[in-house]
Amino acid sequence: MTDARGVIRLEGLRRSYGRVTALDGVDLEVRPGELITLVGPSGSGKSTILRLIAGLDRPDGGRVYVDGQDVARVPPHRRAVAMVFQDYALYPHLTVRGNLLFGLQVRRVRRAEAERRVRAAAERLAIADLLDRYPDQMSGGQRQRVALARALLREPSVYLLDEPLASLDAPLRFATRADLLALHRELRTTTIHVTHDQHEAMTLGERVVVLAGGRVRQVGPPQQVYDQPADTFVAGFLGSPPMNLVPGGGVLGGKADVTLGVRPEDLALDARGPLAVTVEAVEALGSEAIVLTRCADGTRLTVRTGPRPGVAPGDEVRLRPDPARLHRFDATTGLRR
Ligand SMILES: Nc1ncnc2c1ncn2[C@@H]1O[C@H](COP(=O)(O)OP(=O)(O)O)[C@@H](O)[C@H]1O
Ligand SMILES: [Mg+2]
Structure with a gap:
């Protein structure tokens, strides 16, 4: 079991919503400790893949393995994954401290220990001076850091980041991208980073997965995908x-x-x-x-x-x-x- 920690495997994943085919047979293996980027145009199925891994949605066919285990019967809160949503999804009626403590309380971590962990996560993401603020008293970049801190506190096997930088302005996006890289180098936790931005995909990912129309078009190191695109879609999508x-x-x-x-x-x-x-x-x-x-x-x-x-x-x-x-x-x- 321990050697399978941080491994994600997707086999033949299918998902349709009415007549819309969101995923049309997705196979993918993510290695332990890897930072992989999932890139594709809007509507290509990126968020659907993350939701299926997190258990927030069910596939019509195919399998999801987390840490080597088929998670079909595992409810979301028992899966060893932490998802960060594009819109952060913080509780508006709780302060930053309340938002960060919430998950620890649910897991019955003792108060003093929970406070200690919250402080450590807040310091790591440079939001320690914001602990008493409410979400609507912060900028998008600050809310983003709170959402990341909350994910950090789950100590998951896998981070699922859904366009976490998309609503930040360019300089902040650049800085936060560097922070994400540093965090990953330090923690070495498997991370699937979703983006529609090819620069982000190329600069962050150890490997890049290009998705279009609910299918994986190519998987590989960024330079390889750029130098040897598998088809005309990938050729036209990466490169500006x-x-x-x-x-x-x-x-x-x-x-x-x-x-x-x-x-x-x-x-x-x-x-x-x-x-x-x-x-x-x-x-x-x-x-x-x-x-x-x-x-x-x-x-x-x-x-x-x-x-x-x-x-x-x-x-x-x-x-x-x-x-x-x-x-x-x-x-x-x-x-x-
Ligand atoms: N809950 C839903 N109901 C209906 N259609 C959906 C739902 N979720 C996703 N879709 C559709 O599935 C396709 C893939 O969506 P999504 O995974 O969100 O794409 P992406 O994240 O790459 O933009 C889109 O055509 C989208 O409209
Ligand atoms: Mg999406």
């Missing part, structure tokens, strides 16, 4: 701006039964390059620029360049794709070849 995908190969020189892809950073402005294009727009982003171009056959290609590309809309220029970085997908199935 997205990969250029040319059905039939077209200007990139493929055959009819393939879709060829090349990322914007793998196309260079080069006077002797093989592709003739017209510049349509230049987006200067400070540290880099995005040049939007169009070929004679109408194909649009996005190019990532240094901050000052020296081209303007209307210019006729040439591009050189990096031949080692062309991606080949089946034109019908979209799968990588």
Whole structure:
């Protein structure tokens, strides 16, 4: 049993709501101590997966194993998981201290011991000076920390974090992301972190799971998923701006039964390059620029360049794709070849 602590296994999970298929056969194994990110567009089934693991909802088919144990008959409060919701779900009529003590009281932890643990968790998340406030007297970032502290106090085998950073503004999101990483390095508790944000997925996860339409499209280390996307969906979803995908190969020189892809950073402005294009727009982003171009056959290609590309809309220029970085997908199935 002990070696299975922190292992999550999902087998053929299915869940429909009326005619909506939220999960269409999800298999996944999360390793003990791993921080894995679950990323996908809105509606792809991310929250449903977490709710099924937490026991807040039941699958129509398939199995959930927590710590090596099938938890089909285990009620939510007995599962060794702690979930943090996007909207924090704090009790509005309780102070921070009351919110943090609540779960410990339910588990009949003695008052003095409970107070000690609450203080330790509050200090770790830098909210010790907020213990007497009510949720509506705090900012979103502070409420988020309280929700994390509450999860910490459950001392679970697994943390389930549902878009915990989504409602924070950019600087706070950046800081909190670093805090989450530090916390995980220290505790090494298995964590499934759900996000729709690809940057968050890439920078936080030891592995990334890409979900679309209730199916797992790819699982792997972030760089591997980026470098070798399993299908055209993953290719287009990870990367900003997205990969250029040319059905039939077209200007990139493929055959009819393939879709060829090349990322914007793998196309260079080069006077002797093989592709003739017209510049349509230049987006200067400070540290880099995005040049939007169009070929004679109408194909649009996005190019990532240094901050000052020296081209303007209307210019006729040439591009050189990096031949080692062309991606080949089946034109019908979209799968990588
Ligand atoms: N309780 C529910 N009732 C009806 N439809 C639901 C319910 N929960 C989720 N869904 C639907 O299931 C799909 C997946 O939802 P969800 O897991 O919340 O996606 P995500 O978290 O990736 O945005 C969506 O189409 C959503 O509308
Ligand atoms: Mg969700």
